[in-house]
Amino acid sequence: MTAARSAPARPGPPERILLTGATGFLGAFLLRELLDRTGATVFCLVRGEAERVHRNLARYGLAREGDEGRVAVVGGALDRPALGLDPLTSGLLAESVDAIVHNGSRVNLAEGYGPLKAANVDGTHEILRLAARHRVTPVHYVSSAGVAIPPRPVPAIREDRVVALDDVAPIGYLRTKWVAEALVRTAAARGIPASVYRPGRIAGHSRTGAGTADDAFWQLLRALVLVGAVPDTTGDVLIDLVPADHVAASLVRLVGQPSSLGRTYHLANSARVPFATVLAALRSDGYPLREVSASAFTDLVRASADPGVQRVALVNALVPSVLDTSDPVFDQRNVQQALPSAGCPPVDEELILRYLRYLAGTGGFPAPARVQA
16 A cells, blocks of 8 residues: 555645544534534445434534535445445546545443454555545544553643554554554655544533443443442542544544644644543442442442442453543644644533533433432
């Protein structure tokens, strides 16, 4: 794969952008920002019916009148050869798009590398092939901050840090993202302009609270609520919670700056949130949580028959969780240099309450006892 024989990239702001993962959580926010901050038509690679894109926008309160005129849905799939596109559609797409925001992936922290490889690794390879097929097309790849966490603590994780694969946490999803990042860097060395974005722990909208309970962090909180307890190891723990609208806005602003290409960006929250603030929000909203020893908490989790609690236990057995250790500090000097005014909205007890109430109201999180009564 090389861009040596590709035509030069089209100059000027992108008029047609390919977005993958538009039916996911972050994808909805990225699509909203692309529609609001650019004048481009956004091509969304989607498996299944086209209406899924607009339903996903509506789910998080992001749908706007007139979106249909600027969203073009292309049927395909990341885990299929050539993205599941027929040769004519693939050729037309390669000739027409001016930028690619590759956000799509299969996310399952309980699965190994093998089941996730087709979508996350092979899909990224197909995206890069598309980017070099006719004209050089810049690729903006959405990775995960988790791929950069070293086995031993450091004062701050630099944006250019690349750890050895063996040092990545033994989570299949993170290892597919590590390999996909390596593909993107190799493609960049072969002439395909590319940037890598590593979001931290993504939370809901900073104003509406709209979010998803499918994320590992909220599944962990759900497990605490269901067993009615929290281990006494969380006293000084700090967590990285960054609102989805901030992640999407920062990324799309960087997409609009050609000078931003060729770098890695940590889209995290520089002001980590005390886990005690999260617990205070849970308790003030009516979730009784008693403090127990770590061993007693483990026993409670193991005794739970809830499949979600069991999945949390499985993941926590593989990697340290926020119940035991703080999230690392992610250096963001590339972001600060490119976007000096892009400060992250504060994540405080009031906002966490907003998240909890949104999730409980949509059925994605257990309602507190007072609401159930």
